[in-house]
Amino acid sequence: MLNWQPDTRPRDxxxxxxxxxxxxxxxxxxxxxxxxxxxxxxLRRNDLEADEQQRLAKVLDDADLRLRRLLVAAA
Known part of the structure; x- marks a missing residue:
């Protein structure tokens, strides 16, 4: 039977x-x-209402901005 001991090694x-x-x-x-x-x-679809297209365009712009910020932070 093994005698289990907790890991007490220092961590970085x-x-x-x-x-x-x-x-x-x-x-x-x-x-x-x-x-x-x-x-x-x-947005490439042709069957979206104008308000849905506007909403998706805003989500796209916001996501693009967040992505650029994340990429800067990752650099």
Missing amino acids: RARATTVLAGNVNHFLIESEQRVIAHCRAM
Whole structure:
């Protein structure tokens, strides 16, 4: 039978925080890219009402702005 002991090794918290922040930033970038792709695909359709087109255009502009900010932060 094994004698289990807790892991008491010191952790590099700064590195762990940096890795986590990088992973979160990567996830957010991918998310905004999906939003942009979806909005562009929907805007290519010809069966949308004018108010829906305006709403999607605003969502697209907002997502594009957030994506640019995320890319600057990731650099």
